[in-house]
Amino acid sequence: MERSFSEALKQRRTYYSITNQSPISDQEIECIVNMTVRHVPSAFNSQTTRVVLLLGESHKKLWQIVKDALKKIVPAEAFVKTEEKIDHSFACGYGTVLFFEDQKVVKGLQEAFPSYQENFPGWSLQTSAMHQLAIWVMLEDVGFGASLQHYNPLIDEEVRRAWNLPEHWHLIAEMPFGLPIGKPGEKEFQPLEERVRIFK
Template identity: 65%
Template structure:
């Protein structure tokens, strides 16, 4: 059943229990991500967001990188729990979307518009966030569960090396996704009236 945008917004949740299957084809996933990359807005039409979509063995490779990186940094007894979480919540999925910002674009805008120089890194983060939300909602609408992770900057260098990505691409977030195998749990909402004001 196709949802409205408002319904997709309401149903988008963080799923930490996901499986490797997908209710849609990889071709459809690629199409959805391309739609977001093409149509999500950006400050000054900078189009600075870069996306890497990892499927199959490439997806698993990412989470092996995360585990190897963390294993070298945390005590062995603590790593057991960390490894179980990565294997059960992220690596178990169908794929991962990696979100980057191309800092060469940001620097170019800083040079071209010096009056706004300090704003462009922040605006690049806004652009990335809009891509994250758009893709997350579109995955949800197609029956996939996802969560947003931040193992950067610990994994940045190895990710760039593994997929031969430009040095100027700064990793912002990782979004593992797959078919939900459990419920996301209850979500608490603060009083909207305390977070929104209307003046007429």
């Protein structure tokens, strides 16, 4: 869509009304993910973030895993509404991006730099957050709508098993995306003077 970065950032919103249509090819989606993983910064250039892109049947499989896990802990009368939300806001999309952080790398850095030991888990999460934002903005910029979900750690083991992922990959978030068919909700902004301070 050739927007400036600031314009693309302003347009990024949470979309719950999405379809399994795509405005771009799967290869272009892969390019967005690959470009982000390659170029988003990380503390000590640690490159701790791992990303899994689920399309087609794999995307549907993920949300079935989520429903199966929730069905075990959500009362039957409440699960009807839970299942409806998953089916109509997440599973109905075109794909899902899974964000992981590699704990083997984090622990290795803690051992290599003991004076920063307590900082590395936080820096790892900051790196993940940057990847999440970058992919979210770029997906929206090409015409997708997306949201960020957190069904971890409830689904962690089953997700690792389903796609044969390493034990040391720690799931952080799930981002379902698809062609938006409804507008996002209104967003309220707190006054900037309460959130930003400038000194000269």
